[in-house]
Amino acid sequence: MVCFCFLVDQTKKVKRSKPVAGSCSRCGGGASVADMITQTRFCFVPFYWKSWKAIMCTFCGAMLKSYR
Numbered sequence: 001m002v003c004f005c006f007l008v009d010q011t012k013k014v015k016r017s018k019p020v021a022g023s024c025s026r027c028g029g030g031a032s033v034a035d036m037i038t039q040t041r042f043c044f045v046p047f048y049w050k051s052w053k054a055i056m057c058t059f060c061g062a063m064l065k066s067y068r
């Protein structure tokens with residue numbers, strides 16, 4: 001018997017980040033530029049990747065700006 005599952009999830013990973021000039025508009029913490037990877041999985045099998053850059057707050061994790 002075949003069991004079908006329709007489970008799609010997305011994971012966001014920070015590949016690396018480095019501090020950049022600027023501060024968070026929410027908490028005033030330091031900003032950093034991060035190389036992000038969004039991975040979309042279907043039944044736990046990754047089938048789609050997208051890498052992009054974002055400016056993030058190192059303190060509260062807020063996304064200040066993203067480049068796609």
Ligand SMILES: [Zn+2]
Pocket residue numbers: 024025026027028029057058059060061062
């Ligand atoms: Zn912040």
